[in-house]
Amino acid sequence: MKNRIVRITTVPISLRTLLKGQLKFISHHFDVIGVSSGGSELEDVREHEGIRVVPIEMSRKITPLKDLQSLWSAYRLFKKEKPTIVHSHTPKAGIVGMVAAKLAGVPIRLHTVAGMPLMEVTGGKRKILDFVERLTYSAATKVYPNSKGLFDFIVSHQYTSLNKLKLIGNGSSNGINTSQFSKEVISEEQQNLLRNDLGIGNDDFVFVFVGRLVGDKGVNELVKAFCQLNYPSVKLLLVGPLESDLDPLHNDTLRRIDENEGIISAGFQKDVRPYFAISNALVFPSYREGFPNVVMQAGAMELPAIVSDINGCNEIIIEGKNGTIIPVKNVDAVKDAMEMMITDKELYLKMKINARRMITERYEQQVVWDALLTEYKSLLKDKGLDNV
CATH class of the missing domain: 3.40.50.2000 (Glycogen Phosphorylase B;)
Known part of the structure; x- marks a missing residue:
């Protein structure tokens, strides 16, 4: 028994x-x-x-x-x-x-x-x-x-x-199931169809956030920082449900999401892998976490990450190796890190190459x-x- x-x-x-x-x-x-x-x-x-x-x-x-x-x-x-x-x-x-x-x-x-x-x-x-x-x-x-x-x-x-x-x-x-969370499982055809559905060009640099769209996930700071960027062909993809009862976003944030053509809100998705597959980097400026699955999932899908200096995030990400770590609740820090991902192509490529390996070795x-x-x-x- x-x-x-x-x-x-x-x-x-x-x-x-x-x-x-x-x-x-x-x-x-x-x-x-x-x-x-x-x-x-x-x-x-x-x-x-x-x-x-x-x-x-x-x-x-x-x-x-x-x-x-x-x-x-x-x-x-x-x-x-x-x-x-x-x-x-x-x-x-x-x-x-x-x-x-x-x-x-x-x-x-x-x-x-x-x-x-x-x-x-x-x-x-x-x-x-x-x-x-x-x-x-x-x-x-x-x-x-x-x-x-x-x-x-x-x-x-x-x-x-x-x-x-x-x-x-x-x-x-x-x-993290690294055989399931792998870019190999999302075909080029799937990726192209999703890009077309969302209005994302093949040459766009896409930052993705996956999680509940609430204040303590750092979404207010993320949206504000993105709106201060001045680069053509850069998109912010938000994947997750809005929660209006426990920790709602600021009205200014909701307005920016609605009005900024570079921000795409895809809502809750049962399968987030296709959204990682068409993205270039994860941005996850959360205020608090335990050990965030999203950061591991993104890494397994070959995405370097911008994360806040909090529990879990600062263990999964090693500064300059598979991403960068920024202060909590800091709009300028989010903006600067995003700019670095866009402009420092050599560092970005290094972090991208390391991203999956550093997950499979530690968190399979x-x-x-x-x-x-x-x-x-x-x-x-x-x-x-x-x-x-």
Whole structure:
């Protein structure tokens, strides 16, 4: 009989996208249940990962009454299913999953930290989030920051004891499937059709941003910087959904996106690879990250990157080797880095040549999966549960 593992995230897109393929791999060794808020995306997880899924509604905002309902639902599920391991991702699923698992007597309780919204919060709300973070880690038996920067941040703020913390592999929650994220899989015909659809010329230099179009991804600064460039045949391709509820873009930014003919907003795309394939460089001036998949994906697709000096980004990108690192929230720095990519052809080519190799050597997906599987087996052995 296989040990049972529950993997829990706040919203199903995290199971479906951020952990894509991992749950299927783990299910070859364990009985895996995926838990998240309900909806069609959770059903997609069931279908594509081949695992059982259970919906538990969770809010991404601070909603005490709803959170207590989520906690009760998770507790009841864990008492019924009796998992050996509960492994949570994302902040709300972390507090709900870890506290419920501890109350239900789950022996191994793991939480992966992949970005901390509290980094951008101050005042009373920051105190609440600090408390929640500490409570989550207190209820967990092991905490996995997915980058060295997050590891150091947690230690410096004394959220938990050092012996609870561990960085798995070189970082990243899921690694990158470099055979899937390869320019070779997107044909010239596909690329030409997409360029024509978007109004991009063969000689255009295309900067691409992939992610939610929100403030803390640095989109306000990116759009403002791009509008200050004065080069013919340069485009900015924005790939991702607008979010108007949690962290909306400035009205000036929305106006610039609408009015500047060089900015192309493609919206959310299930498959971002064709958009990388027709681009020349990634620009990702985010305020905070855990270990951003987008930067790894772009690198695997042979794109050098402009990234902000934050956790994860400044580990994937090595200055001058496969991209450049700039200060956070700095319009001039974004503009100067974009100009460098356009004008310094020798440096650009060097970074482009290095981009894919530096991802395959450090973040190949199978390496990350194998390291996680080894960790699970080690924890079970330590508890004497490896033969259950």
